[in-house]
Amino acid sequence: MSVPVSQMWTVASYVVRQKAARRKRYPLVLMLEPLFRCNLACAGCGKIQYPAHILKRQLTPEECYKAVDECGAPMVSIPGGEPLMHPEIDKIVEGLIARKKYIYLCSNALLLKEKIHLFKPSKYLTFSIHLDGEREHHDLSVCREGGYEIAAEGIREALKRGFRVTTNTTLFDGADAKSVRAFFDEMMQLGVEGMMLSPGYSYEKAPDQQHFLGRARTRKLFRAILSNRKKSWRFNQSMLFLEFLMGKRHYTCTPWGMPTYNIFGWQRPCYLLQDGYADTFAELIAETEWANYGTESGNPKCANCMVHSGYEASAVNETFGSLRGFVDTVKATLFNRYPDAGASRLLDEMSSPEHAGALVQIEAQSLEETRA
Numbered sequence: 001m002s003v004p005v006s007q008m009w010t011v012a013s014y015v016v017r018q019k020a021a022r023r024k025r026y027p028l029v030l031m032l033e034p035l036f037r038c039n040l041a042c043a044g045c046g047k048i049q050y051p052a053h054i055l056k057r058q059l060t061p062e063e064c065y066k067a068v069d070e071c072g073a074p075m076v077s078i079p080g081g082e083p084l085m086h087p088e089i090d091k092i093v094e095g096l097i098a099r100k101k102y103i104y105l106c107s108n109a110l111l112l113k114e115k116i117h118l119f120k121p122s123k124y125l126t127f128s129i130h131l132d133g134e135r136e137h138h139d140l141s142v143c144r145e146g147g148y149e150i151a152a153e154g155i156r157e158a159l160k161r162g163f164r165v166t167t168n169t170t171l172f173d174g175a176d177a178k179s180v181r182a183f184f185d186e187m188m189q190l191g192v193e194g195m196m197l198s199p200g201y202s203y204e205k206a207p208d209q210q211h212f213l214g215r216a217r218t219r220k221l222f223r224a225i226l227s228n229r230k231k232s233w234r235f236n237q238s239m240l241f242l243e244f245l246m247g248k249r250h251y252t253c254t255p256w257g258m259p260t261y262n263i264f265g266w267q268r269p270c271y272l273l274q275d276g277y278a279d280t281f282a283e284l285i286a287e288t289e290w291a292n293y294g295t296e297s298g299n300p301k302c303a304n305c306m307v308h309s310g311y312e313a314s315a316v317n318e319t320f321g322s323l324r325g326f327v328d329t330v331k332a333t334l335f336n337r338y339p340d341a342g343a344s345r346l347l348d349e350m351s352s353p354e355h356a357g358a359l360v361q362i363e364a365q366s367l368e369e370t371r372a
């Protein structure tokens with residue numbers, strides 16, 4: 001795992017303090033969406049489908065600081081939209097660094113080279129660059145030819161200037177598992193600090209509804225990709241969450257672990273669903289019917305979900321909330337390469353001509369797939 005010790009220490013001590021205070025629901029990462037505007041129109045994203053008058057709106061830096069202070073999470077992820085399109089993104093970042101928050105500024109990097117002079121390298125600031133695989137796969141995923149190369153150039157520039165840089169990758173059904181592994185090699189050669197992965201979630205508003213993964217297929221895909229792991233690969237996320245994606249662990253969703261704030265307020269219950277908004281973080285926590293969410297709840301909107309914003313906080317909670325979780329995390333980080341002959345066969349099958357490039361269509365998802 002590539003997370004710096006100071007960041008790990010901040011998160012670990014924060015979790016221990018929450019446990020000592022017997023706080024039942026606490027946030028780990030605030031998902032701060034300062035705007036929905038974007039300079040891409042990815043097929044798997046529901047954010048830019050808002051009408052023009054919503055897309056024009058944005059949070060002010062002061063509104064961002066207020067949300068961050070209210071929430072109290074030690075890490076802030078700034079997705080969007082494309083945050084580099086916000087005219088005061090530098091001021092927002094500066095204010096959060098002053099608050100000693102670890103920031104993941106999630107960008108497609110199309111504007112990174114142009115705007116990088118607005119920022120100063122800091123251990124608190126990481127550019128988390130959206131790349132969905134090797135050149136051809138990424139360009140197809142973001143519906144923009146040349147998108148990969150521009151992002152790679154942005155990464156090189158940011159690294160040259162001494163910034164922390166990670167990648168974030170969303171995988172959809174039909175992803176070419178061998179190509180994803182080759183992409184990991186490419187990213188390590190490029191010199192990024194670490195990589196983050198998540199399966200896609202079936203946004204109701206996303207134009208492409210056919211390629212979202214069900215739970216059984218998610219586990220199969222991630223087992224093929226992440227077993228027989230290369231020593232050189234570094235991941236900037238919870239090792240136990242990756243084991244969850246591979247089907248080696250079971251977690252229930254903790255949507256309050258990564259709460260979302262945007263121009264509408266505090267989004268219920270999570271980054272993905274929009275069952276209304278709360279005016280304050282305290283109201284979000286106290287008045288959301290949390291039992292209605294998560295795979296076990298029977299809510300069909302949650303049935304296939306395994307995304308990081310619902311389940312990674314559950315994994316982090318296990319790491320810092322129990323000795324067993326901590327020991328398992330250390331083992332997973334330092335020693336476990338997940339040898340698995342079955343996964344190698346799976347990898348060959350998934351890359352066979354019948355499967356390759358097929359972007360398998362999930363028709364009406366079977367009950368087995370949904371409940372797996």
Ligand code: SF4
Nearest residue numbers: 253270293302305310
């Ligand atoms: S299961 Fe997924 S969609 Fe449902 S509440 Fe959790 S994160 Fe949100």
